[in-house]
Amino acid sequence: MDVARLAGVSQSAVSRTFTEGASVSPKTRAKVMKAADELGYGPSIIPRIMLTHRSSLIAIVSGGLYNPFYASVVEALAQAIQKSGSNVMFFSVNHGEYIDEIIPDILGYRVDGIISALSIVSPEAAERCAKMHTPVVLFNNKLSNEWVASICSDNVEGGRQIASLFLKRGGKRFAYIGGKKGNLASEDRFAGYLAGLMREGVTDVAVTYGDFRHDEGYEAARKLLAAKRPPDAIFCANDLMALGAMEAAKAAGLRIPEDVLIAGFDDIPAASWPSFDLTTIRQDGDAMIRRAMDLLSKMIDGEQLAGNSLHLIAAPLVERGSTARAVPAG
C-alpha cells in the first residue's frame, strides 16, 4: 500500500494505527499519520465487511417524506442508528409499493438490518431476508417470522377512540377519509372507527380515499361536504388530510367544531398550530424507534425472535379544538 511504503512500515502497522487500542508505538503511529495526511488516506471499511460479515449498515426503506411524521421518523431513526455506531443506507420507495425489487440491492450491500417504514414486504421477500439472516423490522405492518418483526401503532384502538369522541361531541353523520385503498394502517383505523360507531348503533359511514396527501384530503372533504346530507364528523387517516379537510370546511363556510368535527391521525406539529388546533391520535414515533432499535440489535446479535413478533404501540388521543364542541342539548 502507498501509505505503508511512504511511511516505511508494513501494512499491518498502518492498519493498527487506525485501529482503536491496537499495539503501535507512538513513533510508528506518527510516521503513518504523516504519510496518511500527505496522501489523504483513510482506511476503508470495505475489506472489513468482507472479513467480519458485518457492514455496520442499516437500511431504512421509506418514502412519503412529504408527511412530516415520516420525515421525522426517518431522521430520528437515522440519528439513533448513527448513535449506535452504524450507518444508514436509505432506499426511497413509494407509498404502498412492494419493495421486492430492491431487496436484492439491499442485501447485496450486506446490510446488518433493514427497517421499513412504509413499504409493503411480500412474504417471499421476507423469506429471502430470513434465509440470509438479515433482520427486518417493519413499521405499521403485521408480518413476522423468525427474522422479521413488526411494530404497529394501535390503529384500531385509535379509530375507536375517535368514534367515541365524535359520539360524545354530538356527531350524527359520520365520514372517513382513508389513505390508499388497501393500506393496512388506513384500513385498521377505519375498522376501529367503524366498530366504535356501530357499537352505538351507527350504520352509515361515508367513505372516500385521499392518498394521504393534504390536497387530496381537501378535495375529498369538499366533495363530502357538498353532498345533500353532508357529514358533521370527519375522521381522516392522517393529519395531513385532516388539515386539508379543515381547509375545505372553512372554504365551504362551515365552522369547526360547531358545524363539523374533524380529527386526524399522527399528531404532526402543524396539528397543534393555532390555525388548526386539530384533534388527533398521536403516533409515538420515539417509542416505535426505540422498540425497533432494540429488536434489531437483538436480532443482529443473533437472537432469533420467538414466534409471533408483533408489537403494538399505544397511540393516545390528543383532543384539541377541532372537536371541542360542547355537548349539544339534543
Add this chain to the structure above:
Amino acid sequence: MDVARLAGVSQSAVSRTFTEGASVSPKTRAKVMKAADELGYGPSIIPRIMLTHRSSLIAIVSGGLYNPFYASVVEALAQAIQKSGSNVMFFSVNHGEYIDEIIPDILGYRVDGIISALSIVSPEAAERCAKMHTPVVLFNNKLSNEWVASICSDNVEGGRQIASLFLKRGGKRFAYIGGKKGNLASEDRFAGYLAGLMREGVTDVAVTYGDFRHDEGYEAARKLLAAKRPPDAIFCANDLMALGAMEAAKAAGLRIPEDVLIAGFDDIPAASWPSFDLTTIRQDGDAMIRRAMDLLSKMIDGEQLAGNSLHLIAAPLVERGSTARAVPAG
C-alpha cells in the same frame, strides 16, 4: 463458496450466472439458480467495490427534515440517485453543524460522491475529500475547489425582491426573522433584503433569530409585534417561521396583509394552503437536484471542475395573499 459446491460448478460460474451478459449455459445457470435459491444466496457487491473502486454509493448529508423543503429535497435526491443506478447513504447532521467528524466515516465507505444539503463543510474537510478524489456537491453554500461544487439559490436576489414588494405594498416599518445566526442562506437573504430597503432610504430594520422552526418564528414575531413601534412588514428566512409569524400576528389580533405584511422563503406546500396563502420566494429544488446530479456524475467520471464552481439557481417571487395589500393612498 457454498453455492458453487452445492451446484457442482466453479465459483466463476456462479459469478457469471449473476452477471448480465456473461457466458453461461442455460444448464449451468439453472443449477446455480437452484442452489442459490436453496441457500438464499445473492451476490455481494462488496468485493466488486474493492476491485473496481466504485461503490455505487452516494452520500446524502442532511438534517432538519422537519422543514418540508429539506424533506422533499432529500427524497427527490434519493430517487434521482436510485434512478441513476446508485444507492444512497444517509448521514443525519444538525443544522449548521460542521460535518468534519463524520467525513472519515463517509469516506471509509468509499462513496462515489457526497451531496450535503445543509451542513457546513470546513475547507480542511473539503481538502480531505479532494485528496481522495471524492466529489462533493454542497447546497446553499459557496465553497468550491476542483472536487467541490456549490449550488445555491439566489438568496440575495430573493431578499431584494421581498424588499421591493414590501415597499410597493406600502410597508413602513420592517423586520427580519433570521434562521441561525451566521447561517449563510439566512444572512444572504437578509443582505438582499437590507440592500433593497436601503436603496429606498430605509435604514431601520428590526432583526431577530428563530432557528428556522415554526415555533421560534411564532415567538420571534410575537416579540416583534409586542414592541412599542411594531413592524408592519416581516420577512422570514424560511416559510416555516413565516407561518409561525402569521399565527403570532393573528393571535395578536392583526390582520394580514392589512395590518402586517409577511413573507417567507422556500415555497413549501403549506405556504399555499388557504389558511396561510403566504407570499414567498420559491427555491427550485428540482433544478438544484438536476444540477447536482449533473455535476456529480461529471466529477465521478473524472472530469475536474474548472476553477470556481458556484452555481446560482434562480429563486422567483411567488406573491400570495399575505402581501396582497392594495397600494395605500399615503
Add this chain to the structure above:
DNA sequence: GGCAATATTGCATTGCTATGCAAAAAAGGT
C-alpha cells in the same frame, strides 16, 4: 466422422484490511 469455429468452464489473480503467530525490539531488573 473429422475439422474448424464457437461456446462454456475452471484456474488463478486482484483488491485491501484485520489478525494470529512468530520474530524482533525495547524495557525492566539485578
Add this chain to the structure above:
DNA sequence: ACCTTTTTTGCATAGCAATGCAATATTGCC
C-alpha cells in the same frame, strides 16, 4: 552487561466476486 518480560513489528492469510487466459466441451458443416 545479561536475562526476563513486555511491547512492537512484519509475515502470511482470509474474505468474495470479477475477469483474462487457457483448457475443454459443444456445435456446425462438409
